[in-house]
Amino acid sequence: MSRFAVACVLAFAAAGAGADDAVTFDARELRAIVRLSPLPPPPRDPSNAVADDPRAAKLGERLFFDARLSANGATACATCHDPARAWTDGKRSADGGARFARNTPSIRDTAHNRWFYWDGRADSAWAQALGPLENAREMGGNRLAQIRLVASDARLAADYAAVFGALPDGIADPRRFPPAARPLVDAPDDPLDVAWRAMRDDDRRAANRMFAEIGKAIAAFERGITVGETPFDRYVARLRQGDGAPTREFTVAAQRGLKLFVGRGQCTLCHSGAGLSDGEFHDVGIALGENHRVDPGRHRGVLTLLASGFTRAGEYADAIAADAPIRYLALQSDQLGQFKTPTLRGVAGTAPYMHDGRFDTLEQVVRFYSTRVGASPLGHPTTLLKPLGLNEGEVGDLATFLRALGGER
The missing domain is CATH 1.10.760.10 (Cytochrome c-like domain)
Known part of the structure; x- marks a missing residue:
């Protein structure tokens, strides 16, 4: 985002656009927001020569x-x-x-x-x-x-x-x-x-x-199945041009939720980049499931992948890229109970949530991360998560923002 565009947005925010409830973003928040959109075309997969055929x-x-x-x-x-x-x-x-x-x-x-x-x-x-x-x-x-x-x-x-x-x-x-x-x-x-x-x-x-x-x-x-352009993407496009006013599809509540997402909520620690996921694995305290059974998560996933005959660095890959991730894969004790960070693009249409589907609504997910009630890490929990102490209005705002990450049918 250019310094001119940032200046335009800051000027808009300071003026309040004539709305008493307009949300303002400081320079740090703006820099964080524009890193979340738009989603670029997917990267090439050298292991699949016909991926784009x-x-x-x-x-x-x-x-x-x-x-x-x-x-x-x-x-x-x-x-x-x-x-x-x-x-x-x-x-x-x-x-x-x-x-x-x-x-x-x-x-x-x-x-x-x-x-x-x-x-x-x-x-x-x-x-x-x-x-x-x-x-x-x-x-x-x-x-x-x-x-x-x-x-x-x-x-x-x-x-x-x-x-x-x-x-x-x-x-x-x-x-x-x-x-x-x-x-x-x-x-x-x-x-x-x-x-x-x-x-x-x-x-x-x-x-x-x-x-x-x-x-x-x-x-x-x-590869051609995508969420598509979302209300959030269109809002960021306007924000880059200095127009940060709320709209019918990206409301003031969604703006407040966005401010929490990139600010006090620290959601971008894991849901980062335009894909709204770091693509990695974390123990957020939900490996203990029904009847207190433990899902080993990434730990078993690594074992399975290392034994697989079908990998990006294996015999059946069309080309082996230097960055084929399996080359750097190692089994570690802290992988027990870790699960992949899901993308939040289109998240409103994919209920129920978490790897075991334990939450039916986005509000329930937000409350879990806000209170951490029921979290049971398996000995190597992520150090990123701390109770946020959100009030119900903030829970609703954050859920409203997440719903604005949905694309067109």
């Missing part, structure tokens, strides 16, 4: 809505990531056939993510897309059945070939690609899977590569 996105869209990829033929990616529900499911915890302990995140703007899932057990959008395909509590399929489906469906096969080239040699031969094998996404060499182990090494690699390409197509589709 519209043909891959079209193939990925078909796969995303195709329930035949599941074991029961009735569950698709869209079952839990419903476009009518902000690309989530609206449930306290995910239920794709078996109940999970965790809430289903929205997939909007996930192309900006560094880590995926609440525990970060995937380091790319395409690797994340593979997990539910074989998870027994989600779609429960297996990669051999899934790649054979693509190969046997004329439309899918043609679309696949247009993006990735020829299908694997011999894929129609059940002796080379047995349909009965059920390898798990994070343990493809499960010793119990005799059929998978009996395959030739080159056929297993071909199957894995095609499976990874299915994930890359789905990721290309998801």
